[in-house]
Amino acid sequence: MKLFATCLLVSCLALLPATAAELKVDLGHGVITYRTETLLKRHDARTISVPDDVAFHRTMHYRAVPLAALLEGIGPDDHLQFVAGDGFAAEIPATLLMNTQGSEAWLAIEEPSRPWPALDKNRGRAGPFYVVWTRPQAARVGPEQWPYQLARIRTLGGVAERFPAILPDPSLPADSEVKRGFAVFQRTCFACHTLNGEGDSKLGPDLNLPHNPTEYLRADLLRAFIRDPQSLRQWPQAKMQGFDTHALSDADLDAVLAYLRHMAGRKPAH
Known part of the structure; x- marks a missing residue:
């Protein structure tokens, strides 16, 4: 019974949003660590609306920063990998992130005082960081290019x-x-x-x-x-x-x- 209670507590804690999360970005010049509170205080942070959000399947509102602002220096031939806490690893070419066709990538930041709802189908939570897109249809952004539970971004060679x-x-x-x-x-x-x-x-x-x-x-x-x-x-x-x-x-x-x-x-x- 004690073991069951311990496992239940661990499971419940895993569903709680992190209060001090970190995102590591490595563009080939050393790792930069961004913390939740620092990102939320950036001058380019704003509230955006995302209709038909891929993870939540409805309109969502986020505090977010333009992802391109965190990826300064990348070139059109670069290839980026977005690694989630559960092992999901999305490969996104820089050309898509830099596209001029109307789509824009954002880093949504889960605010500790306003946690996002839990995902359906036992998928846990989307936070603390989540790549979302406005006008994704303009550049044919696919659902696998919306990585959530994001922990690390890095440049790599092509697949x-x-x-x-x-x-x-x-x-x-x-x-x-x-x-x-x-x-x-x-x-x-x-x-x-x-x-x-x-x-x-x-x-x-x-x-x-x-x-x-x-x-x-x-x-x-x-x-x-x-x-x-x-x-x-x-x-x-x-x-x-x-x-x-x-x-x-x-x-x-x-x-x-x-x-x-x-x-x-x-x-x-x-």
Whole structure:
């Protein structure tokens, strides 16, 4: 009984918002640490409204600072990784963060005196820091590019440079569906999964080792699973969110499945 009470207390504490959180940013010139109170006092902090917020699925209001203001010095060829406290690792190219098409990235900061509500489906909390976008449709910002529970931002080499084992056959034509699927995979799946043992996130299982999902799931079941994971296996504690047609078009889904089928034949030699 005592053990149960202790576990319950730990679980409840994990759901409470942090009162003194830190965000570490490393752009290749040393780590800069931003604290909640410092960010909230910045001259460029303001209240923004985000309709149809990705995490909360409704209009949300945040105290936030323009993310670009914290990333001064990055160039269009840079590649940034946003690492969450739960192991989620979103890869976002600097070109998207610097885009001139109307979308703007913000760092939302959870105020200790005004905590955000808990997320649904046992996902804990979104704070203390959360990357949100205004006018995301203008630059086709995907749901995986809204990392919450953010702990660290850093510049890294591109995904292909760091993880060569996830590359499709280089002899494929540039306009092949497989190569298009590889681009979709990086944007949607690679934030949670590894492939051929490579990748920074350990939130989800590897998608090629020991077996690729295209090897053991019928195509219709795999499609249904990606659209709604609970349609295949009902599991209240599951963390994977489904991808509707707004987040992943039918054409992009076809392409990522083509990439996965292709990679089933490109497993590393033992």
